Amino acid sequence: xxxxxxxxxxxxxxxxxxxxxxxxxxxxxxxxxxxxxxxxxxxxxxxxxxxxxxxxxxxxxxxxxxxxxxxxxxxxxxxxxxxxxxxxxxxxxxxxxxxxxxxxxxxxxxxxxxxxxxxxxxxxxxxxxxxxxxxxxxxxxxxxxxxxxxxxxxxxxxxxxxxxxxxxxxxxxxxxxxxxxxxxxxxxxxxxxxxxxxxxxxxxxxxxxxxxxxxxxxxxxxxxxxxxxxxxxxxxxxxxxxxxxxxxxxxxxxxxxxxxxxxxxxxxxxxxxxxxxxxxxxxxxxxxxxxxxxxxxxxxxxxxxxxxxxxxxxxxxxxxxxxxxxxxxxxxxxxxxxxxxxxxxxxxxxxxxxxxxxxxxxxxxxxxxxxxxxxxxxx
Amino acid sequence: xxxxxxxxxxxxxxxxxxxxxxxxxxxxxxxxxxxxxxxxxxxxxxxxxxxxxxxxxxxxxxxxxxxxxxxxxxxxxxxxxxxxxxxxxxxxxxxxxxxxxxxxxxxxxxxxxxxxxxxxxxxxxxxxxxxxxxxxxxxxxxxxxxxxxxxxxxxxxxxxxxxxxxxxxxxxxxxxxxxxxxxxxxxxxxxxxxxxxxxxxxxxxxxxxxxxxxxxxxxxxxxxxxxxxxxxxxxx
Numbered sequence: 001x002x003x004x005x006x007x008x009x010x011x012x013x014x015x016x017x018x019x020x021x022x023x024x025x026x027x028x029x030x031x032x033x034x035x036x037x038x039x040x041x042x043x044x045x046x047x048x049x050x051x052x053x054x055x056x057x058x059x060x061x062x063x064x065x066x067x068x069x070x071x072x073x074x075x076x077x078x079x080x081x082x083x084x085x086x087x088x089x090x091x092x093x094x095x096x097x098x099x100x101x102x103x104x105x106x107x108x109x110x111x112x113x114x115x116x117x118x119x120x121x122x123x124x125x126x127x128x129x130x131x132x133x134x135x136x137x138x139x140x141x142x143x144x145x146x147x148x149x150x151x152x153x154x155x156x157x158x159x160x161x162x163x164x165x166x167x168x169x170x171x172x173x174x175x176x177x178x179x180x181x182x183x184x185x186x187x188x189x190x191x192x193x194x195x196x197x198x199x200x201x202x203x204x205x206x207x208x209x210x211x212x213x214x215x216x217x218x219x220x221x222x223x224x225x226x227x228x229x230x231x232x233x234x235x236x237x238x239x240x241x242x243x244x245x246x247x248x249x250x251x252x253x254x255x256x257x258x259x260x261x262x263x264x265x266x267x268x269x270x271x272x273x274x275x276x277x278x279x280x281x282x283x284x285x286x287x288x289x290x291x292x293x294x295x296x297x298x299x300x301x302x303x304x305x306x307x308x309x310x311x312x313x314x315x316x317x318x319x320x321x322x323x324x325x326x327x328x329x330x331x332x333x334x335x336x337x338x339x340x341x342x343x344x345x346x347x348x349x350x351x352x353x354x355x356x357x358x359x360x361x362x363x364x365x366x367x368x369x370x371x372x373x374x375x376x377x378x379x
Numbered sequence: 380x381x382x383x384x385x386x387x388x389x390x391x392x393x394x395x396x397x398x399x400x401x402x403x404x405x406x407x408x409x410x411x412x413x414x415x416x417x418x419x420x421x422x423x424x425x426x427x428x429x430x431x432x433x434x435x436x437x438x439x440x441x442x443x444x445x446x447x448x449x450x451x452x453x454x455x456x457x458x459x460x461x462x463x464x465x466x467x468x469x470x471x472x473x474x475x476x477x478x479x480x481x482x483x484x485x486x487x488x489x490x491x492x493x494x495x496x497x498x499x500x501x502x503x504x505x506x507x508x509x510x511x512x513x514x515x516x517x518x519x520x521x522x523x524x525x526x527x528x529x530x531x532x533x534x535x536x537x538x539x540x541x542x543x544x545x546x547x548x549x550x551x552x553x554x555x556x557x558x559x560x561x562x563x564x565x566x567x568x569x570x571x572x573x574x575x576x577x578x579x580x581x582x583x584x585x586x587x588x589x590x591x592x593x594x595x596x597x598x599x600x601x602x603x604x605x606x607x608x609x610x611x612x613x614x615x
Contacts, residue, residue: 001498001499003498003504004484004487004491004495004498007484007486007487007491008484008486009486010486011484011485011486011487012486285480285482286482286484286485288482289476289478289482289484290495290499292441292443292470292476293470293471293476293495293496293499293543294467294468294470294471294472294474294496294499294500295471295499296464296467299499372443372444373443374434374435374438374443374444376443376476376478376482377434377437377438377443377478377479377555
């Protein structure tokens with residue numbers, strides 16, 4: 001009877017396509033919005049993830065997330081180095097100076113000041129030049145997106161100059177840094193130079209980057225530092241999640257995305273449920289005839305579920321294809337780089353859409369189950 | 380376990396069958412002690428005015444409705460005592476239906492529609508459709524096997540419905556107003572087909588009808604009024 005169920009389903013083209021469109025649209029919206037949501041939140045900690053030289057980030061206890069920091073004292077660095085198990089600990093500056101091009105374009109930029117001696121925290125994915133050249137005076141490495149923001153429609157070139165806080169700096173490398181939360185250029189410089197790009201402040205050390213000795217886990221290290229210095233120490237992953245949680249708690253991002261996701265779910269459920277129910281109601285005579293002929297309720301239920309799962313699967317596949325195509329296109333755009341269709345979202349939305357089609361078919365199943373087969377004798 | 384004895388000559392035996400709908404002030408008594416017998420090998424008409432209980436009676440006989448009292452025996456089996464699934468299984472194997480509005484599945488071709496009872500019994504699609512095709516040839520629809528119901532005339536649709544009722548070789552065929560939606564000539568042709576193809580020594584056919592122009596096909600006519608069989612005429 002499976003083929004009968006499928007032919008009944010595809011027989012009414014308008015409703016069949018309507019069902020598929022509703023589910024595809026709902027799937028696309030859900031995958032699109034949840035992936036963008038996840039991508040944007042991941043950006044809040046992308047500069048943390050880019051630092052692969054240190055597993056523990058130490059900061060002032062008042063610092064809650066990457067974008068807003070309270071400076072540490074210079075003596076804090078020495079205290080951290082004194083904690084047992086620390087392999088190395090280096091300072092990290094983070095500032096937001098304004099960078100200007102000779103042509104007059106300007107933008108606020110995220111400048112990361114790296115330990116002069118070790119350059120720990122330097123970008124490892126370089127597109128042009130070398131991070132080793134940061135040792136040259138007045139040099140910076142800028143990310144590709146930032147370069148294109150400041151020098152639009154121009155080829156990637158080294159030795160271009162920028163002015164920051166009356167300092168002329170040269171671009172000695174172009175990195176492939178992960179996209180930040182705000183669309184600011186990401187620049188790396190030596191600590192001693194970066195502090196001058198920002199302008200004078202009494203203390204400018206935002207973070208201390210720590211690598212534990214072999215055999216000590218980052219978690220263990222961070223606990224030791226906290227216990228011995230009173231500073232806040234977080235592992236890389238913990239700090240990334242701190243940033244994500246901060247944005248979830250203190251911004252309207254989750255509400256805005258939540259509304260769209262809820263609408264996509266409701267539209268998917270209501271439209272597919274209503275269309276599927278109407279489809280069943282219009283076929284009640286046929287279902288009655290099948291019941292009279294001797295098709296059991298279990299079989300009819302199986303037929304309806306097969307119909308629901310078929311449109312659900314096709315709609316989901318189409319919607320996922322649309323979402324994949326969308327992200328394939330946007331992944332190559334500078335502004336939306338790094339925002340991708342996550343497999344977790346594909347699976348999660350798949351489970352949601354499965355529940356939607358099952359929910360949509362429940363009313364139809366109930367209607368058919370309570371149908372008296374004797375109704376077929378009523379003209 | 381219900382079995383069918385080929386020696387039983389009575390296909391249907393209703394004894395003091397009552398049926399009501401609703402309770403209290405809304406209670407409607409439709410069948411008031413029906414005694415009715417249908418023999419195998421006969422085409423039995425059930426006739427009577429609208430609202431006299433004909434449709435309810437054939438629904439009860441077909442096991443589509445429960446009785447409120449009395450016994451219904453089909454080929455010696457008391458269907459009232461069958462478990463629900465047993466009754467459905469019995470109906471699938473032993474009954475065929477022809478409905479007034481045909482009730483064909485619009486998304487299936489004529490051959491596929493006729494094959495539905497075989498598919499419901501679990502037969503493979505190809506085998507079921509092949510058997511349905513063979514039957515449709517006998518019923519004169521060899522040119523319309525792959526046509527959808529919407530492309531068939533009323534008479535052709537009723538012939539497909541007849542094929543669907545016959546394809547699994549049931550022992551009782553229940554027809555509800557099979558000519559009501561057809562013009563006289565087409566109705567006559569359908570009845571001729573029904574009489575020639577459905578009636579069989581080991582099969583009974585019950586036809587509910589208002590159409591007195593087709594009474595001449597009947598072997599027996601049971602007259603019904605006010606929820607009872609008033610009398611039965613043996614025609615042949």
